Amino acid sequence: MGREDCCYNQAMSEAPFISAIVPTLNEESCIEECLERLELAGVEELIVVDGGSADRTRELARKRADKVLVEPGGVFSQMNRGAWEAEGEVFLFQYADGLLSEAACVEIREALETPGIVGGAFRLRLDRPGLFYRAVSFCADWRNRLGFGPFGDQSIFVRAEIFRGEGGFPPAGTLPDHELVRTLGRRGCFRLLREPVLVSARRWERCGKWRTLLRHWRLSALYLAGLRRSRGAIIRGTEGLRKVR
Template structure:
């Protein structure tokens, strides 16, 4: 196992917070700002066969790596994610969690804060995350589904921060997110959707990465 922390801050503010490098297991690197860009940077350095993309404010369940490895023994499975739990005791979050579970299991569209994992060969065959300002996670999951790739949603929960909902208001944040997802699935470019999202992602984004030729794809035809 290896841990690669990719910091989009040129000053390395996140990296400076790391106190435990696990005897060199934790590798740190600076990158241009942008979640897709940062994920791709980390993936380019990874040596393992399975990539796990973890947001800094999301905690994995106990034994997460063993559970991922067990699920991926099925060679038909391209990737997956965990069940989402939001770090708050407030009842509205339980409703949100149920909706997320339905969307993930029946539509095959887990969010990035659910701890997305994917085979490295499949990830690179797709061209990785596209360099888009938002919805890079749903974009990747949709491309996997279009290639007939199977996804698995593990019942073990990841716990993610409730910070954004609490700052913006639970109802507003939830309805805004649902509308953005719907518009994205209807084909509205994520660049246009960005103006409805908080201004934390303001760095310029280069042209999208092209997918690798289909002949090299590990997906079923």
């Protein structure tokens, strides 16, 4: 798979087999609902990759998941491990504190019918009321449209052959999820779907709203600073990022 343009035209089956990979760490409060939603959405294979939970996450996951694996290397190592074990034609990377609608797999399959689409993600919606959280969701939409993102909490999906061909999520870096999207953008187009993923705002509440926002800005700044150190990287990166549509 050596082509690096927006012309990935390999035909898939009419209803491609979707494997959902769910990384977890102490998620007993939400893992069951997450997996139930994925089943209702039409996911054919559920793989939970646990990072070493001290609670009942693995026990609860086994009630619904096809495979429950253990991978202590961090969230992106967990998702890579799940992908290598998955059998689907499409990988859906779903965080345990996110909930997809029943139409999610329909939208994924419709998007992948378009020639050149290698993957995509869902719009971010936080589950708390209030102007601050609505503003975060609104800004996330525009950030994606401007070419920065999507990120892992937006339920990224990708054709399995493309993901494996690119080696999965980078093993290190400031934003491995965004780096994967940037890389995939050079292989084809990334589609931002209409349906949102409803994401828990618990981390914002626990760590503080403004502190969490500043942390996100800091990581983004570090990532962009790293790109600028490489000659021409910003130009090449932008070419890939602008294929989010």
